[in-house]
Amino acid sequence: MIAASKGANLFYTERGEGPTCLVLSSIGTGPYERLMPEALDDHLQVVFVDLRGSGKSTGNAEDLTFDLLADDLDAVRRALGVERVAVFGHSILGVLAIEYARRRPAHVSHVIAVGTPPSGDMVTLSANATKFFERDASPDRKQVLKENLARLPANASLRQTMQAQTPMRFFDARLDTAPLFADSVVNLTLLQHLMGTLTPDWDVAAAAADLTVPMLLALGRYDYTTPHVLWEPVVGLLPDVTARRFEESGHHPFFEEPDLFVDVVTQWMADTSGVTPAPSRAPDPAVDFEERTTESDEEVVAASDSTSGAGEHAVDVPPAMPEEVEPENPRVLALIDHLGLERHPEGGYYHSVYRSVSRVQPADDRPSRASLTTIYFLLASGQHSRWHRVRSDEAWHFYEGDPVELLVTDPELLQVERVALGTLAGGGVPVHVVPAGWWQAARPMGAYGLVGCTVAPGFEFDDFSFLRDDDAMFRALRLLDPSLADLA
Numbered sequence: 001m002i003a004a005s006k007g008a009n010l011f012y013t014e015r016g017e018g019p020t021c022l023v024l025s026s027i028g029t030g031p032y033e034r035l036m037p038e039a040l041d042d043h044l045q046v047v048f049v050d051l052r053g054s055g056k057s058t059g060n061a062e063d064l065t066f067d068l069l070a071d072d073l074d075a076v077r078r079a080l081g082v083e084r085v086a087v088f089g090h091s092i093l094g095v096l097a098i099e100y101a102r103r104r105p106a107h108v109s110h111v112i113a114v115g116t117p118p119s120g121d122m123v124t125l126s127a128n129a130t131k132f133f134e135r136d137a138s139p140d141r142k143q144v145l146k147e148n149l150a151r152l153p154a155n156a157s158l159r160q161t162m163q164a165q166t167p168m169r170f171f172d173a174r175l176d177t178a179p180l181f182a183d184s185v186v187n188l189t190l191l192q193h194l195m196g197t198l199t200p201d202w203d204v205a206a207a208a209a210d211l212t213v214p215m216l217l218a219l220g221r222y223d224y225t226t227p228h229v230l231w232e233p234v235v236g237l238l239p240d241v242t243a244r245r246f247e248e249s250g251h252h253p254f255f256e257e258p259d260l261f262v263d264v265v266t267q268w269m270a271d272t273s274g275v276t277p278a279p280s281r282a283p284d285p286a287v288d289f290e291e292r293t294t295e296s297d298e299e300v301v302a303a304s305d306s307t308s309g310a311g312e313h314a315v316d317v318p319p320a321m322p323e324e325v326e327p328e329n330p331r332v333l334a335l336i337d338h339l340g341l342e343r344h345p346e347g348g349y350y351h352s353v354y355r356s357v358s359r360v361q362p363a364d365d366r367p368s369r370a371s372l373t374t375i376y377f378l379l380a381s382g383q384h385s386r387w388h389r390v391r392s393d394e395a396w397h398f399y400e401g402d403p404v405e406l407l408v409t410d411p412e413l414l415q416v417e418r419v420a421l422g423t424l425a426g427g428g429v430p431v432h433v434v435p436a437g438w439w440q441a442a443r444p445m446g447a448y449g450l451v452g453c454t455v456a457p458g459f460e461f462d463d464f465s466f467l468r469d470d471d472a473m474f475r476a477l478r479l480l481d482p483s484l485a486d487l488a
Contacts, residue, residue, distance in 0.1 A: 043265075069100060098211065396432050
């Protein structure tokens with residue numbers, strides 16, 4: 001099928017029935033027709049569109065601007081005979097989908113951006129992606145990438161290079177991706193124009209108030225080309241965005257987790273505005289959609305509350321601090337009495353054991369501190385140490401009771417480490433050190449756990465802060481692992 005638009009003939013194919021969704025492509029429609037779940041055809045009319053100057057579309061790729069793109073996609077929309085369309089953009093093409101919606105809100109019902117970066121600065125994106133891969137990827141994934149790159153010929157094509165980068169692009173690091181993109185048509189002029197001219201200065205948060213169309217942001221947990229963590233400081237700035245992390249996906253959640261992707265898209269569209277395709281399957285009578293995503297730890301950040309005149313993001317508000325559970329365990333009560341424990345602001349009970357009289361000068365902007373402090377710290381069943389950080393190193397020591405799960409993550413919340421503090425005989429570790437400035441939380445894995453916490457330079461409450469008091473960090477925690485947000 002062809003739609004004429006300002007000196008170009010735009011090629012498109014269509015399949016399925018329902019509200020219309022344009023799927024943008026810069027490599028020919030074939031790969032996306034293959035990768036897109038066929039189950040989506042039961043709910044949407046899926047229209048695959050070759051951008052101007054790509055695939056089977058004519059026209060000069062270097063003429064493409066955001067305004068001309070909007071004209072081109074409007075031409076396709078009119079050729080289809082529909083008033084409104086959803087638009088799907090994968091990777092950098094998500095930028096085009098968003099900008100089409102910004103310019104034509106009357107004709108765009110929804111935006112689906114998959115693996116799209118929040119900024120078009122490719123140099124910064126590449127640096128952040130490399131950093132995330134180095135910190136987050138498993139040794140096996142890193143080894144597969146190393147071996148793939150070592151096998152590349154000196155004059156490797158773009159397609160060969162991208163196949164070698166499979167460990168960065170797919171959940172399955174060893175997936176044979178060659179058949180998936182066998183018929184792709186790569187127009188280097190278009191790619192260079194998109195990444196070198198059209199998008200380098202683009203930022204999704206710029207003029208965020210103009211983005212009035214509901215947007216679904218689909219992010220792969222194992223996408224090491226567009227790390228999901230990059231969206232953490234951005235999601236809360238956008239007026240109507242729903243972000244979902246797919247736990248067994250890389251850069252292509254629609255291909256890697258097709259059933260879940262269809263469920264998410266259809267339910268989201270049913271929940272937002274006027275386009276309401278039927279859910280892809282009947283809801284579980286015992287567990288509704290929201291509960292299902294939370295229990296499976298799939299959800300990242302939900303949309304802003306569309307009913308809130310202030311535009312606040314309901315899910316980005318930390319839960320209220322719960323009342324501490326009053327312990328009933330006889331041993332817990334005995335320890336509280338014998339050790340003189342009192343309530344700690346972060347949860348549980350503590351007693352200061354020692355504060356050094358010698359002073360040291362921290363290597364930062366703080367005044368002098370005691371060289372070392374140590375406390376007893378007790379957590380009973382139903383209690384937890386809330387997410388917090390201390391500006392000094394902190395060593396946790398296990399003393400008695402059941403193991404205590406210590407949760408630790410770096411200042412940027414890239415990955416959570418789970419440590420079972422306990423006896424060596426019980427499979428735990430008796431000591432673990434949390435570096436200065438790292439976020440930490442803890443909870444007992446049984447009836448109670450008695451530990452010690454030693455801080456050097458010594459602890460002062462001026463050096464202590466709760467994660468819940470930092471909106472950006474709380475959003476980052478939800479993005480990293482929604483199940484841990486209740487510990488804030």
